[in-house]
Amino acid sequence: MGDNDKNGWSKRTRAVHTGIRRSQYGEVSEAMFLTQGFVYDTAEAAEARFIKSGDDEFIYARYGNPTVRMFEDRLSDLLGFEDGFACASGMAAVNGALMALLKAGDHVVAARALFGSCLYVLEDVLRRFGVEVTLIDGTDNSAWDTAIRANTRLVFLESISNPTLEVIDLAHVCAVAHANGALVVVDDAMTTPVFSYAAACGADIAVISTTKHVDGQGRMLGGMICGTRDLIRGPVETYLKHTGGAMNPFTAWTQLKSLETMDLRVRAQASSALTLAQALEGHPKIGLVRYPGLPSHPQHQVAKAQSASGGTVFAIDVAGGKEACFRFLNALEIFTISNNFADSKSIVTHPATTTHQRLPQPQKDLLGITPGLVRISCGLEDTDDLLADLRQALDAA
Ligand SMILES: *Cc1c(COP(=O)(O)O)cnc(C)c1O
Numbered sequence: 185m186g187d188n189d190k191n192g193w194s195k196r197t198r199a200v201h202t203g204i205r206r207s208q209y210g211e212v213s214e215a216m217f218l219t220q221g222f223v224y225d226t227a228e229a230a231e232a233r234f235i236k237s238g239d240d241e242f243i244y245a246r247y248g249n250p251t252v253r254m255f256e257d258r259l260s261d262l263l264g265f266e267d268g269f270a271c272a273s274g275m276a277a278v279n280g281a282l283m284a285l286l287k288a289g290d291h292v293v294a295a296r297a298l299f300g301s302c303l304y305v306l307e308d309v310l311r312r313f314g315v316e317v318t319l320i321d322g323t324d325n326s327a328w329d330t331a332i333r334a335n336t337r338l339v340f341l342e343s344i345s346n347p348t349l350e351v352i353d354l355a356h357v358c359a360v361a362h363a364n365g366a367l368v369v370v371d372d373a374m375t376t377p378v379f380s381y382a383a384a385c386g387a388d389i390a391v392i393s394t395t396k397h398v399d400g401q402g403r404m405l406g407g408m409i410c411g412t413r414d415l416i417r418g419p420v421e422t423y424l425k426h427t428g429g430a431m432n433p434f435t436a437w438t439q440l441k442s443l444e445t446m447d448l449r450v451r452a453q454a455s456s457a458l459t460l461a462q463a464l465e466g467h468p469k470i471g472l473v474r475y476p477g478l479p480s481h482p483q484h485q486v487a488k489a490q491s492a493s494g495g496t497v498f499a500i501d502v503a504g505g506k507e508a509c510f511r512f513l514n515a516l517e518i519f520t521i522s523n524n525f526a527d528s529k530s531i532v533t534h535p536a537t538t539t540h541q542r543l544p545q546p547q548k549d550l551l552g553i554t555p556g557l558v559r560i561s562c563g564l565e566d567t568d569d570l571l572a573d574l575r576q577a578l579d580a581a
Pocket residue numbers: 273274275276278299301302342346371373374393394395396405406407
């Protein structure tokens with residue numbers, strides 16, 4: 185696949201083996217170290233570790249833990265980055281990365297099609313601390329060219345936006361940002377770690393909600409900030425270890441084991457998403473099917489050049505507005521109404537009344553969050569069963 189590591193191992197192999205730290209017992213399956221602290225043989229050893237800890241030396245679980253470290257090493261490697269810091273949630277990762285890298289007076293350019301909580305951090309939190317934030321149409325390359333300027337410290341974007349599935353030309357954004365000395369921070373939740381191209385396009389930081397495809401089974405929150413070792417073990421770790429956003433070892437262990445099956449799960453889910461999106465396109469009860477893997481998607485060419493897949497999520501606009509849309513949602517039998525995505529259970533979400541309810545109407549209009557818009561996350565059920573369920577519910581709409 186062209187992404188083998190220096191041992192010649194492909195991602196599928198690394199997803200099972202990378203980052204293992206075996207204890208003196210030589211366990212096969214990765215151990216879960218449920219410990220906050222670590223003991224030192226002598227006072228001198230404690231002093232030395234606080235001055236500089238070695239690779240296998242830990243101080244306190246808010247700073248790091250062996251199980252968490254295994255997860256950081258494995259996932260950051262799969263994403264093509266040197267290092268990672270695991271966080272309590274995707275939002276702890278987004279907020280942590282931004283707070284660690286920005287200060288008052290800095291300028292940030294961000295794509296406006298963002299997950300609601302990311303918008304809150306950018307528009308409310310950062311502005312309160314004197315960071316200037318410019319929101320633009322991220323699909324328009326010339327908007328990035330115009331908005332990025334000399335004091336732009338950082339740009340922020342979702343590689344595929346939630347929930348409208350806009351795709352951004354990441355190589356272009358990286359080129360403009362880097363020419364102006366700005367860092368590129370990519371929220372990679374929708375793109376999936378399996379199909380991520382953030383590192384290949386030159387992004388400096390990828391923030392991942394591991395709640396999504398990494399856990400993949402709707403059990404627990406998690407996040408990761410990936411980047412160069414200098415950024416991660418420098419400003420990112422310093423900020424996070426003192427402010428308490430670290431992932432707990434139980435979550436790290438569960439999600440570490442989830443990485444072993446992630447490739448199989450995500451490819452199956454993405455394959456279903458493509459099949460369902462293709463089958464529903466042109467359906468009389470649907471105004472629009474939005475999926476980066478369909479030629480009808482406005483950024484299909486960019487999406488195809490960047491990634492081998494359109495992902496595990498697509499969106500439809502049910503004709504007839506909110507009432508027809510709710511009839512459709514309520515008639516579904518396999519798909520569950522919820523607001524997560526990437527679960528092994530297929531999920532439908534109505535962004536206008538849930539995840540993006542907070543946004544004023546003009547902003548919803550601008551982002552294309554219509555009363556009929558449904559975000560559909562494909563799980564691991566049989567694809568034909570899923571299609572039959574969508575069809576019978578559309579009949580009911
Ligand atoms: C879910 C999500 C987040 C937040 O992740 P949590 O793990 O729920 O905190 C951030 N960005 C995007 C694009 C998401 O989809």
